[in-house]
Amino acid sequence: MSNSLLQVMRWEINKLIKQRFLFLLILIYPLLLIFLFLYMYNAGVITQVPIAVVDQDTTKSSRLLIQQVAASPQLQVTKRYQDLFSAKHALIKG
Structure with missing residues (x-):
């Protein structure tokens, strides 16, 4: 990888660590939504x-x-x- 790409990656990771909201927005919320949809559709087809x-x-x-x-x-x-x-x-x- 080029040196500039590594610098950008480090900068982005530092931003995620310093600002908790970004960390939640990028990583935690999508995982929660995936598990929520899996839970909702686990029951199968709605009947009656x-x-x-x-x-x-x-x-x-x-x-x-x-x-x-x-x-x-x-x-x-x-x-x-x-x-x-x-x-x-x-x-x-x-």
Whole structure:
């Protein structure tokens, strides 16, 4: 390696040692983010997410669509509402 490259590397390492924030920003935070994402995706595929459906027209096609959504392994239709007001009220109520 050339002498100037070694000088630049020493200068950068000294900056990282003197300023802790740079050390955290360059080395520690990226490692923490990697482990955070590994932890989040370790569980695998999310299944049986509870959802509520607002069916205002109650036609045969809307009921068929709701049945198809309920048949998927990722979603589970837990509540059905006739209008948006009652769904909003239930959402606010918890």
